[in-house]
Amino acid sequence: MEKFTVFANFNIDGEERFLRMQDSFFSFYKSNILEWHINVRGDYKEKVKKFLEKNILQNINVYFLESAEGWIFDSKKICSNIRSNIVFLWIEDHICIKNFSIINLVVQEMQQNNIQYTSYTFFHKGKNLKPLISIEHEKKKYLSYFEYNTDNYKKIEEFFKRTNLRPDYLISAF
Secondary structure: OOOOOEEEEEEOHHHHHHHHHHHHHHHHHOEEEEEEEEOOOOOHHHHHHHHHHHHOOOOEEEOOOOOOOOOOHHHHHOOOOOOOOOEEEEEEOOOOOOOOOHHHHHHHHHHHHHOOOOOOOOHHHHHHHHHHHHHEEEEEEOEEEEEHHHHHHHHHHHHHHHHOOOOOOOOOOO
């Protein structure tokens, strides 16, 4: 089964955020993970590093990058170290509400179907699936997917105009 990389670049600047990060971590950390690349900013960065190093026994890379070029620049620098084909973007206050093993099955479907991107969270009560009626797509057990090209983009755009629905966002954190 394909292993994946956990990538994060987050700002942990208080006790509440630190606690949410721990809850998030424990909700998925037993997944089939190859390596961790975590950049931490904020007042709690040393506490976060100690927590991660205590709970992740191998393949952990913790960075304290906070360059003048910004978050994206630092993220790109870290990403050059990633070895796996699939990257899990860890948002520190998001919790896996299913059993962590589901993540492994999603990653397996991504690999089997050559899927390059999936939205990381917030299913929005099925709202994100509605535009799929306007394009050809595949449906598997855990994923529905399509080729993201100009034609499909235009069809989805027209769907939103025709139905007066507004997309929540077009891309995730990157």
